[in-house]
Amino acid sequence: MNSMSLEDKLALNKYDIDEELHISVNEDICRTCRNRVCLHICPAECFKLLGEKITYSYEGCLECGSCRLACSKGAINWTYPRGGFGIAYQYG
Amino acid sequence: MINIIVCVKQILDPEMPPGKFKIDPESNKVIPPEGIPLVVSPFDEQAVEAALRIKEQCGAKITVVTVGESSAVNAVKHSLAMGADEGIVVEHIIEGYDSLLTAYILTKAIEEIVAYDLIICGREAADWGSGQVGSIIAESLGIPVVARTRKIEVMDSRLKVEHIIEDGDESLELPMPAVITVSYEIGQARIPTGWGVISAARKKIPSWSLEDIGVDLSQIGDTSSRIKLLKLFTPTRERGCQIIEGKTAAEAAANLALRLREAKVI
Amino acid sequence: MEPTKFDAVVAGAGPAGCAAAYALAKAGLEVLVIERGKFPGAKNMFGGMLCGSVLAQLIPNFWEEAPLERYITRHVITFLSREDSFSIDFQSPSFGKPPYNGYSVLRAKFDKWLAGKVEEAGAIIVPGLLVEDLLWDGNQVVGVKAGGEDFPASVVIAADGVNSLLAQKAGLAEELSTEYVSLGVKELIQLPSEIIQERFNLEDDEGVTQLFDGFCTRGMHGGGFLYTNKESLSLGIVIQLSALRRMGVKPADLLEEFKSHPGVRNLIKGGTVEEYSAHLVPNAGINKVPMLYKDGFLVVGDAAGLVLTTGITLDGASFAFASGMAAAETVKLAKQNGDPSRKTLCNYEKLLKESFVLRDLETFKHSQFFLDNPRLYTTYPELICNLSRGLFTNDGKPRKRLWQLARTEMGRQKLSILHVAVDGFLGRRAI
Incomplete structure (x- = not known):
């Protein structure tokens, strides 16, 4: 089985994407953060480094909540998306 | 207070991942994706929304009608949860997209409901997109129709509507009863509230058979003689980068x- | 007049919430279930196996109608080194008879079915709605707030899963810590059923579970898993979040690495990925089970951390069913007594202490400490694989006895007899 990119895997999933974000980061804290756990802990890789800045997207979020727990600085504000939105597993 | 009938259709979720849309080339049919529930066609949701706004403006009783398999009751429930008052399922599976047959069954159901001043449909269903049912119903009932309406106002026994044309809007007045079709211009359809879902769950939704509404399929003739689906396929998209x-x-x-x-x- | 107050509002339509709601609705109570997913099951994922014995108490002969994938008749445990694998394989046709020992299940389908049973029983389910807060009257929980609306209830049952907002809002649970949860990532890989049966030596609806220990987690506390479904495989890894955090490895990369391991890649050959999912699993065991009740409030399932992890068993579903059922018994009692305060609700904890739920967690209370031992994920799997390689190698050199091979390999792994003795002792206590 050929290796598959994460983007292609996420594209298989069914999402109902809300206009409201359910993830945000505190940029002031992120700027001073050294270990930047969010960059690798997220199974959907929602957090990316752009230059020196942590950027994030919420559309591919699998709603596991790992980022919220793993960020020891409390810089990630992750909540559940509004009811009815976000990931909708077909198989689960 | 007026009586409004809204026609809704349950369809495959248009928001499903593109890769999950599969066609069986043998039977020329869409293979329904496993685990993705059917939804109310978005324009039909907007039709319910339009009716609800009239209800809020001048009072109305909204009855929702659908034709489909037994699971179509969920489309009615969704509309009731949004705020519609009553709903009816006509149980009949329409193979393919015969608009004439759909409109014929809906017309019969509407005649059975008897009291109607206004019938609202979505501009077209988001699956086949034929966009004919509203007009055929109007023709069958012998009442006026305005398609693609962005604003509806009830003035006594008349309607004032804004209708979209190629390069602008038209303002029209028409008598009731009438058929109006709407699409996204009407504005976002509301999400059902929790209590809306609860009261919808507590309502009994009658299910009518074709005999109940006096539909005689032999009257309308064989579907396949009218429309023949030659080939159903997903277009191949080529992308390049230079x-x-x-x-x-x-x-x-x-x-x-x-x-x-x-x-x-x- | 239709009631505007419920006997119970259940937050979450997973196994725990549905079990509670089903039992309550069957007893004629007014029950409301609020589920944040677009449909029940939409947000739910697990590895793959459900033990049915507890559910059978609630819905007898459920296997005749539930959307189950395969009944599990074969269990394999595989140790992985970088390239090699060593498996223990147990297969028993006796597991293939009703009521069956366990089933592979796809949660989006199964939970939807279960929620349908709950509705049939007379409860109302509102999907697509997130419970945001609790309603209070002094110290008593008197309902929930969701989508800006109030839903009053005599008792609120928090079945809102591992990230339980409500248990925290009720002041029962602390914020989760990364040492006490694992992250599971999984792919659903489609394969024709004939190929699955042939490849895994199965008859018709028989299924296999395969657990992997070793290289697949790069030494982190956790493991890999494979479950056969009707026409697909559930393949994934579970890793303790704190370890993942420390190691700086991306879970998606780890899963790709696992899929390309020689011991795995041929099992999934020819399959197409259909879904990629992730979920947290509480793994603290009894040590972190919060206070389970307060006035007008009960916590069940994952929300209460009721999951058993022994390294060989990972079971949350049975605990979810059982805790949901115990919660329902308690709410029935509260209805009878007309008293939803803690005086009645403490009965819930009593029931859980009497049942396997808290007893199993007590029995295996040392598991987590044992499973935190890195040797389990590096030294031992490698030792087993290398030892086997030594045993089966024919290279024209003089052969060694097993014991000699073991001594050499232990030396290479810097593993002393003392280590083995200590780990053996801890293991005996833990699993």
Whole structure:
């Protein structure tokens, strides 16, 4: 089985994407953060480094909540998306 | 207070991942994706929304009608949860997309409901997109129809509507009863509230058979004689990427313009 | 007049919430279930196996109608080194008879079915709505707030899963810590059923579970798993979040690495990925089970951390069913007594202490400490694989006895007899 990119895997999933974000980061804290756990802990890789800045997207979020727990600085504000939105597993 | 009938259709979720849309070439049919529930066609949701706004404006009783398999009751429930008052399921599976047959069954159901001043439909269903049912119902009932309406106002026994045309809007007045079709211009359909879902869950939704409403399929003739689906397929999309070079940004831009002209894009 | 107050509002339509709601609705109570997913099951994922014995108490003969994938008749445990694998394989046709020992299940389908049973029983389910807060009257929980609306209830049952907002809002649970949860990532890989049966030596609806220990987690506390479904495989890894955090490895990369391991890649050959999912699993065991009740409030399932992890068993579903059922018994009692305060609700904890739920967690209370031992994920799997390689190698050199091979390999792994003795002792206590 050929290796598959994460983007292609996420594209298989069914999402109902809300206009409201359910993830945000505190940029002031992120700027001073050294270990930047969010960059690798997220199974959907929602957090990316752009230059020196942590950027994030919420559309591919699998709603596991790992980022919220793993960020020891409390810089990630992750909540559940509004009811009815976000990931909708077909198989689960 | 007026009586409004809204026609809704349950369809495959248009928001499903593109890769999950599969066609069986043998039978020329869409293979329903496993585990993705059917939804109310978005324009039909907007039809319910339009009716609800009239209800809020001047009072109305909204009855929702659908034709489909037994699971279509969920489309009615969704509409009731949004705020519609009553709902009816006509149980009949329409193979393919015979608009005439759909409209015929809906017309019979509407005649059975008897009291109606206004019938609202979605502009077209988001699956087959034929966009004919509303007009055929109006024709069958012998009442006026305005398609693609962005605003509906009830004035006594008349309607004032804004209707979208190619390069602007038209303001029209028409008598009731009438058929109106709407799409996204009407504005976002509301999400059902929790209590809306609860009261919808507590309502009994009658299910009618074709005999109940006096539909005689032999009257309307064989579907296959009217419409024959020759081939159902997903178009192949080709994508490419070219990086336009240039010594300076200005030169690159000029080259890009040239390339776009060659490709007849500009 | 239709009631505007419920006997119970259940937050979450997973196994725990549905079990509670089903039992309550069957007893004629007014029950409301609020589920944040677009449909019940939409947000739910697990590795793959459900033990049915507890559910059978609630819905007898459920296997005749539930959307189950395969009944599990074969269990494999595989140790992985970088390239090699060593498996223990147990297969028993006796597991293939009703009521069956366990089933592979796809949660989006199964939970939807279960929620349908709950509705049939007379409860109302509102999907697509997120419970945001609790309603209070002094110290008593008197309902929930969701989508800006109030839903009053005599008792609120928090079945809102591992990230339980409500248990925290009720002041029962602390914020989760990364040492006490694992992250599971999984792919659903489609394969024709004939190929699955042939490849895994199965008859018709028989299924296999395969657990992997070793290289697949790069030494982190956790493991890999494979479950056969009707026409697909559930393949994934579970890793303790704190370890993942420390190691700086991306879970998606780890899963790709696992899929390309020689011991795995041929099992999934020819399959197409259909879904990629992730979920947290509480793994603290009894040590972190919060206070389970307060006035007008009960916590069940994952929300209460009721999951058993022993390294060989990873079971949350049975605990979810059982805790949901115990919660329902308690709410029935509260209805009878007309008293939803803690005086009645403490009965819930009593029931859980009497049942396997808290007893199993007590029995295996040392598991987590044992499973935190890195040797389990590096030294031992490698030792087993290398030892086997030594045993089966024919290279024309003089052969060694097993014991000699073991001594050499232990030396290479810097593993002393003392280590083995200590780990053996801890293991005996833990699993």
